[in-house]
Amino acid sequence: MTESNTKKVVAFGEVLWDCLPSGLFLGGAPLNVAYHASRLGATSYLASAVGKDFLGDEVVRRFEASGVQTDLLKRHPRWPTGASVASLDKSGDATYEILEKVAWDEIALEEEDSPILASADAFVFGSLAARTESNRSLLLGLLERTEALKVCDVNLRAPHDDLDLALSLLKRSDVIKVNDEELRRLVGGDEGEFLDCIKALNQKTGVDLICVTLGSKGAMLWRRGRFFSLPPDDISVADTIGAGDAFTAALTMGLLEKRGLEECLVRALKLSSFVASKRGAQPLYKPRKLFS
Numbered sequence: 001m002t003e004s005n006t007k008k009v010v011a012f013g014e015v016l017w018d019c020l021p022s023g024l025f026l027g028g029a030p031l032n033v034a035y036h037a038s039r040l041g042a043t044s045y046l047a048s049a050v051g052k053d054f055l056g057d058e059v060v061r062r063f064e065a066s067g068v069q070t071d072l073l074k075r076h077p078r079w080p081t082g083a084s085v086a087s088l089d090k091s092g093d094a095t096y097e098i099l100e101k102v103a104w105d106e107i108a109l110e111e112e113d114s115p116i117l118a119s120a121d122a123f124v125f126g127s128l129a130a131r132t133e134s135n136r137s138l139l140l141g142l143l144e145r146t147e148a149l150k151v152c153d154v155n156l157r158a159p160h161d162d163l164d165l166a167l168s169l170l171k172r173s174d175v176i177k178v179n180d181e182e183l184r185r186l187v188g189g190d191e192g193e194f195l196d197c198i199k200a201l202n203q204k205t206g207v208d209l210i211c212v213t214l215g216s217k218g219a220m221l222w223r224r225g226r227f228f229s230l231p232p233d234d235i236s237v238a239d240t241i242g243a244g245d246a247f248t249a250a251l252t253m254g255l256l257e258k259r260g261l262e263e264c265l266v267r268a269l270k271l272s273s274f275v276a277s278k279r280g281a282q283p284l285y286k287p288r289k290l291f292s
């Protein structure tokens with residue numbers, strides 16, 4: 001853990017360019033979390049890889065501009081920088097075809113990276129980057145060793161949405177963030193009462209802090225039987241890309257800053273609503289203004 005008040009957040013997993021008809025947008029759920037954690041005052045890192053190509057150079061440049069640290073961002077010797085072919089429906093929700101055999105599919109950390117990993121206050125991860133065997137074993141090793149708060153935003157993305165794998169990762173976390181559809185898929189409870197689904201996920205994973213985002217209905221935070229639920233801000237949606245990732249970042253920072261659970265939820269919803277009101281996952285903003 002860090003001594004100073006500045007929190008250290010390490011996110012693990014994909015960094016990629018979302019190719020939308022309107023252009024290329026930098027994304028990847030863990031990077032989006034690292035981006036917002038940095039804006040919210042953390043020193044943040046992304047453990048990932050980009051190719052030795054122009055798009056990889058551009059990622060490094062964007063990290064430097066946004067304050068995300070590049071120490072854990074490696075250059076893959078052969079594979080290209082990640083990308084997805086993304087499309088938006090009328091309500092601004094995105095679907096992604098996430099290309100394979102790309103740099104972040106083979107993240108390679110080194111001995112010299114250990115001090116950063118060992119001093120993290122939060123370690124944020126999802127299930128997509130674990131689609132390759134090498135990343136999976138790296139991630140499991142990191143989860144076993146870290147003393148940081150482990151936050152899993154499961155981020156199921158078809159066809160890389162192996163539910164057994166997702167559950168095995170969720171079991172290793174301290175905090176779970178899912179959306180309502182993911183929740184129902186993970187507990188196999190299409191018809192069930194919403195709260196029963198949360199309790200079922202708690203029983204399946206043993207994790208006591210579960211947050212569920214509900215799109216236009218807001219979000220719910222559940223901790224050992226107590227829960228808070230709030231509607232989102234009244235906004236007009238530009239696109240929902242990265243709104244859930246922003247939610248995870250604000251929730252993680254709120255928990256690290258020891259804010260009350262309800263305040264964590266208020267801030268997470270505020271930030272995710274703001275992101276949904278803008279195009280792309282990484283809009284500029286001043287947290288003081290946003291949360292005032």
Ligand SMILES: OC[C@H]1O[C@](O)(CO)[C@@H](O)[C@@H]1O
Nearest residue numbers: 018027028029084096241242
């Ligand atoms: O990480 C997988 C996908 O999810 C997003 O991060 C949005 O949450 C996209 O930018 C990316 O293509």
